[in-house]
Amino acid sequence: MSKSVDDLRIVSVTCPDEATALAIARLVVDRRLAACANIVPGVRSVYRWMGEINEDSEVLVTMKTREDFVESLFTAIVANHPYQQPAIEVVALSGAGRGVAAWIRAETGGEDSTALPKSFKSVE
Numbered sequence: 001m002s003k004s005v006d007d008l009r010i011v012s013v014t015c016p017d018e019a020t021a022l023a024i025a026r027l028v029v030d031r032r033l034a035a036c037a038n039i040v041p042g043v044r045s046v047y048r049w050m051g052e053i054n055e056d057s058e059v060l061v062t063m064k065t066r067e068d069f070v071e072s073l074f075t076a077i078v079a080n081h082p083y084q085q086p087a088i089e090v091v092a093l094s095g096a097g098r099g100v101a102a103w104i105r106a107e108t109g110g111e112d113s114t115a116l117p118k119s120f121k122s123v124e
Helices: 018-030 067-079 100-107
Strands: 008-015 036-049 052-066 088-092
Touching: 008 018, 008 067, 008 100, 018 036, 018 052, 018 067, 052 067, 052 100, 067 088
Parallel strands: none
Antiparallel strands: 008 052, 008 088, 036 052
16 A cells, blocks of 8 residues: 555545536546546435425446645636536545555646656556
């Protein structure tokens, strides 16, 4: 397990459908705001909104990123999300698999971020 993950975050947001989730996922990965976005369909949400209890089927998107990109990630999500108030949450990582931290750092950021560290080994 990697010990140096202080700068890494998981950002999650629920979406009304898979098309919205996929559009947001592709956008943030394309812009290098996230190294990866996982789309989890079939989430059942029970929540209070404007004084009423609601229950909806939603799609969860979780994104792996660095702390430096959280604000830009928020902006991109809000600008491309149909909800009046998207439920965006940020969680700090307390650990990650060997090589994962380096991969997240390598795949987020500017155009010079395309190369993985030589120590990174993909499992295929």
